[in-house]
Amino acid sequence: GSVAAGYLGGAISDRIGRKPVIIVGFGVEALFLLSLAAVGGRTVLGLALVALGSAFGSVGGGASQAMVADLVPPQRHERAYAAMRVAFNLGITIGPPLGGLLLLGQHWPRLFLGAGALLLAVLGLAARFLPRRGAYSPEKPPERGSFGVIRRDAPFLLFVLSGGLAYLVYVAFETVLPISLVSSHGLSPSAWGFLVIVNPITVTLFQLRLTRRVERYPAAPRLVVAMLLMGWPFLLLSLSASIAVVALLILVFVIGEMLWVPTSQAIVAGLAPADLRGAYMGAFGSTSAIGFALAPLLGLQTRAAGGDTAMWTFFAAISVAAAISGAVACRFAAGRMAARAVVSI
Structure with missing residues (x-):
């Protein structure tokens, strides 16, 4: 599912723009995170929600990577992607301690609600500050199919x-x-x-x-x-x-x-x-x-x-x-x- 979702998300972003695909993809993932708070002991349902949420996260992944190349000149691509990695790994460093605080008392619903709310807050910032197109975006949508x-x-x-x-x-x-x-x-x-x-x-x-x-x-x-x-x-x-x-x-x-x-x-x-x-x-x-x-x-x-x-x-x-x-x-x-x-x- 994630394999197809990543490609489809990127392909759709070529046609309608990166920003809406990023916001919708990660927004749906946030909703799945919030829904995990109500799963309780239904393990199969919880695993299904995790799988679906990850797939929708992949939808936004291709669009976000393409947006980097839309915003910076080709000679700065590597530095831009390196900066993205720094931000990603900063999240990996901070995430576990923050998750541990949310999980105090083994309160799993609070963890999922907190993580989902944090992702929605970040998407609010993305909706406010992400540009609709970059200086190096193509002039018009593709007139050919990407798969071929x-x-x-x-x-x-x-x-x-x-x-x-x-x-x-x-x-x-x-x-x-x-x-x-x-x-x-x-x-x-x-x-x-x-x-x-x-x-x-x-x-x-x-x-x-x-x-x-x-x-x-x-x-x-x-x-x-x-x-x-x-x-x-x-x-x-x-x-x-x-x-x-x-x-x-x-x-x-x-x-x-x-x-x-x-x-x-x-x-x-x-x-x-x-x-x-x-x-x-x-x-x-x-x-x-x-x-x-x-x-x-x-x-x-x-x-x-x-x-x-x-x-x-x-x-x-x-x-x-x-x-x-x-x-x-x-x-x-x-x-x-x-x-x-x-x-x-």
Whole structure:
């Protein structure tokens, strides 16, 4: 559902504008959050509401990513997407303590009501301050269907494949790594919770600095380095799972993540035709849903069959495949962006 919703939201935003799609998509997600307060013990209903709410959140995701490219010139795309990551990770850093305060006394309805109300308040600010169009928005809506264009765009499809593989590695960090550390290596859940906060704090403090330092280098080698930094540190766990090693793994992983995300988003913005930018950003963003669906399944099945080392070797190999496919796609992207720059002169 989230895969289709992300693409459709982006495609619709190409036709009616980014702002209404962002507000409606995240607004419906907020309503689903509020409705969770009334679920009580009806588990199936609660899970269905969570799934539907996430899908509507994806509707606004592609439009919001496309709006970034509408607002800033192409040479500043990476910095703009890096700034978005800082804001996102600041929310990840602040969100758990705020949620804990709302959950005092294990009052779950208050948590859902508070989160939903906060999202609606943010959408009120978006309705007031988001522009209807940016300085780099296309002049008119597309006169062609986006699906057919995307289907014939081999470099973009290759980059989507690379993104899907990269998200398998990323989601392995989010979901499979804590399972392995707690069940196989005896790390306490509280210790993992303390260590993992290094990730969003590091992004919040250093993402913009790192992006400025590396943006002068070509995208392809940056993407290769990013993928290897994300996938290969898992292999350290075959040697040791001490606190120091886990902390090092997290730090190296987050450096790779900081290289990967803004670089990949800027590449997609560069590959996308201006009139179909939302559809392209939505289609690429939907690869995250594929990662969340498949990474735990594939990782834990590999672990059950061959143990933790086999599982981490699998994800390291996936990172290599993501690096190779992404680097090849980057070469096509660089040529396409250079050709557009010549035409615009």
